[in-house]
Amino acid sequence: MPLDRANVDTDFIIPKQFLKSIRRSGFGANLFDEHRYLDVGEPDADNSERPLNPNFVLNQPRYRGASILLARNNFGCGSSREHAPWALDDYGFRAILAPSYADIFFNNCFKNGLLPIVLERAVIDELFQQVNAEEGYSLEVDLPRQVITRPDGSTIDFDVDSFRKHCLIEGLDDIGITLQDAEDIRSFEKRWRRTAPWTFRADVG
Amino acid sequence: MSGLTLYDKIWAAHLVKQREDGTCLIYIDRHLIHEVTSPQAFEGLRLAGRKPWRPDANYATPDHNIPTTREERRQGLSGIEDPVSRIQVSQLDENCKEFNILEMDMDDIRQGIVHVVGPEQGITLPGMTIVCGDSHTSTHGALGALAHGIGTSEVEHVLATQCLMAKKMKNMLVRVDGQLKTGVTAKDIVLAIIGKIGTAGGTGYTIEFGGEAICSLSIEGRMTVCNMAIEAGARAGLVAVDQTTLDYIKDRPFAPKGEMWEQAEINWSQLRSDPDAAFDQVIELAAETIEPQVTWGTSPEMVAPVNGTIPDPAAETDVTRRQNMEQALKYMGLEGGTAIKNIALDCVFIGSCTNSRIEDLREAAQIVAGRRKADNVEMALVVPGSGLVKQQAEAEGLDKVFEAAGLEWREPGCSMCLAMNADQLGEGKHCASTSNRNFEGRQGFGGRTHLVSPAMAAAAAIYGHFVDVRDMG
Numbered sequence: 309m310p311l312d313r314a315n316v317d318t319d320f321i322i323p324k325q326f327l328k329s330i331r332r333s334g335f336g337a338n339l340f341d342e343h344r345y346l347d348v349g350e351p352d353a354d355n356s357e358r359p360l361n362p363n364f365v366l367n368q369p370r371y372r373g374a375s376i377l378l379a380r381n382n383f384g385c386g387s388s389r390e391h392a393p394w395a396l397d398d399y400g401f402r403a404i405l406a407p408s409y410a411d412i413f414f415n416n417c418f419k420n421g422l423l424p425i426v427l428e429r430a431v432i433d434e435l436f437q438q439v440n441a442e443e444g445y446s447l448e449v450d451l452p453r454q455v456i457t458r459p460d461g462s463t464i465d466f467d468v469d470s471f472r473k474h475c476l477i478e479g480l481d482d483i484g485i486t487l488q489d490a491e492d493i494r495s496f497e498k499r500w501r502r503t504a505p506w507t508f509r510a511d512v513g
Numbered sequence: 514m515s516g517l518t519l520y521d522k523i524w525a526a527h528l529v530k531q532r533e534d535g536t537c538l539i540y541i542d543r544h545l546i547h548e549v550t551s552p553q554a555f556e557g558l559r560l561a562g563r564k565p566w567r568p569d570a571n572y573a574t575p576d577h578n579i580p581t582t583r584e585e586r587r588q589g590l591s592g593i594e595d596p597v598s599r600i601q602v603s604q605l606d607e608n609c610k611e612f613n614i615l616e617m618d619m620d621d622i623r624q625g626i627v628h629v630v631g632p633e634q635g636i637t638l639p640g641m642t643i644v645c646g647d648s649h650t651s652t653h654g655a656l657g658a659l660a661h662g663i664g665t666s667e668v669e670h671v672l673a674t675q676c677l678m679a680k681k682m683k684n685m686l687v688r689v690d691g692q693l694k695t696g697v698t699a700k701d702i703v704l705a706i707i708g709k710i711g712t713a714g715g716t717g718y719t720i721e722f723g724g725e726a727i728c729s730l731s732i733e734g735r736m737t738v739c740n741m742a743i744e745a746g747a748r749a750g751l752v753a754v755d756q757t758t759l760d761y762i763k764d765r766p767f768a769p770k771g772e773m774w775e776q777a778e779i780n781w782s783q784l785r786s787d788p789d790a791a792f793d794q795v796i797e798l799a800a801e802t803i804e805p806q807v808t809w810g811t812s813p814e815m816v817a818p819v820n821g822t823i824p825d826p827a828a829e830t831d832v833t834r835r836q837n838m839e840q841a842l843k844y845m846g847l848e849g850g851t852a853i854k855n856i857a858l859d860c861v862f863i864g865s866c867t868n869s870r871i872e873d874l875r876e877a878a879q880i881v882a883g884r885r886k887a888d889n890v891e892m893a894l895v896v897p898g899s900g901l902v903k904q905q906a907e908a909e910g911l912d913k914v915f916e917a918a919g920l921e922w923r924e925p926g927c928s929m930c931l932a933m934n935a936d937q938l939g940e941g942k943h944c945a946s947t948s949n950r951n952f953e954g955r956q957g958f959g960g961r962t963h964l965v966s967p968a969m970a971a972a973a974a975i976y977g978h979f980v981d982v983r984d985m986g
């Protein structure tokens with residue numbers, strides 16, 4: 309699905325009234341809420357009853373079920389809210405293609421099984437042209453091989469950090485990985501307690 | 514070999530382990546917690562049967578969606594009308610109790626915006642690594658700490674391991690040389706920087722702010738600058754430690770005392786970049802050229818001097834940028850070529866982690882003292898950053914000054930900075946705001962935000978449109 313707009317911020321992706329939830333799931337129905345619906349969204353409202361904005365790209369029938377988001381530069385800027393990738397993921401997006409991302413958002417994507425791919429602006433421009441020109445245009449992203457395949461069979465290579473790729477494919481839990489290094493953390497802490505004792509508070513063990 | 518930057522030094526001191534692919538395990542000294550981005554993290558801990566690695570490294574306070582009217586606050590938790598907000602705030606209380614984490618709850622005088630409370634309490638100290646599930650954590654860099662925002666998965670990660678998995682950023686130096694003209698403040702400096710490098714200019718970097726104009730700022734002013742490093746795309750902003758820093762920290766409740774203070778002072782005085790440190794990028798600005806700034810669009814980089822005009826999109830050659838400008842102006846209900854001073858205002862908001870410290874309130878009070886807000890300004894809120902800021906301001910009589918001028922004096926919290934509580938900007942309304950984001954809908958659905966300094970916001974409240982504070986005499 310093409311979202312032709314630069315600097316899409318996290319408020320655009322998921323407006324703040326939905327941040328009040330203490331859960332992690334269910335944000336998909338409010339993805340792009342302010343643009344997707346014509347009225348103002350409220351948490352816990354029945355979204356199926358709300359008037360859709362027919363001009364917003366997400367509501368066009370041809371993009372129903374899209375799992376790849378084509379976007380412009382600095383995607384995901386703004387707050388650190390992880391609700392943004394949660395909403396994208398919950399809606400069904402699996403990968404994003406854009407020339408650049410905001411740092412925190414980029415990071416948050418990987419932690420939630422969402423793959424943000426950086427492509428050159430010229431390539432992104434071309435993809436926008438192609439998807440706009442051809443109804444039914446679809447791309448395929450192959451993470452293990454790091455290639456995107458177009459309908460005509462031509463491919464685009466992309467880069468991804470090897471550790472993050474490994475974690476995405478294996479579905480690894482970051483905390484579990486870090487805790488394998490618990491001994492290193494403890495010995496660092498022992499040294500640090502001597503170097504910078506003021507960073508520790510005595511009253512809590 | 515060239516010397517090290519301040520960022521290089523703090524990073525190296527906290528490096529627990531480096532993996533082959535360059536990912537590092539970084540030790541975290543302080544983790545600040547608020548009610549919005551933490552519930553899912555605590556839930557994750559519980560589900561996995563984990564405990565916080567080091568409870569004493571965590572400090573919590575609710576801020577984002579607690580009410581700011583005296584009436585509602587008097588009733589404590591049950592005074593929060595919105596049931597969803599109430600659940601978040603009470604969930605924070607319960608989580609902190611369960612996991613033995615120090616919380617300054619909503620009835621505690623120390624409660625406030627997490628980025629105001631940390632430095633104020635001496636929880637934020639130089640040379641520390643500090644994280645919080647909030648992008649404006651960059652604020653704490655004003656004290657020479659490496660501080661940045663993290664997402665909720667990372668909140669859980671830090672709680673469980675006291676570490677963060679990260680890759681090192683690049684180094685950028687933004688140097689503001691010379692002296693500011695009177696009436697020009699820290700907020701104007703940072704808006705001018707963002708106007709120059711753009712909202713993605715600092716992406717991938719840690720920015721160190723330096724130069725005479727930065728060194729001359731108070732810690733409050735440095736916090737305003739570092740606060741908005743994230744609006745320039747940089748997760749962290751830093752200022753080197755100097756005497757101003759030490760004076761600010763001394764005797765704060767959680768700051769080291771006695772012998773430990775002396776030991777810390779020696780350690781902290783090394784927290785500056787070496788004279789021959791290598792930066793990947795250096796940006797220079799002359800302080801004299803900076804005028805009071807006003808944003809006209811929906812991104813902090815869409816900014817102009819108060820005596821200037823809104824740029825005309827037709828003159829922009831880059832297509833994406835032009836479309837962006839057109840979209841922004843359409844949303845703002847403004848046109849290219851309009852003088853900034855001709856933008857009429859409906860609301861004024863003085864507050865947020867950018868500008869709600871005592872110095873900011875004094876600056877605003879000085880402008881409104883003995884004057885009256887304009888009739889077309891329907892709502893003007895002054896929201897202190899913490900209970901202690903409020904107490905101090907009241908001791909100085911600032912609340913009375915604001916009220917006499919027709920501005921509302923509120924209880925501490927994030928308030929209309931992001932409008933998660935009842936403080937909302939109405940559709941189509943223009944607001945002069947001392948906060949940090951002018952995104953669409955940020956202060957309320959359809960609301961139109963103009964970012965300015967506290968003095969400029971105060972002046973706008975009096976005139977009902979933007980004026981150059983320097984003309985007010």
Ligand code: SF4
Binds near residue numbers: 626930
């Ligand atoms: S004051 Fe605004 S920017 Fe600061 S922490 Fe609160 S909501 Fe975020």
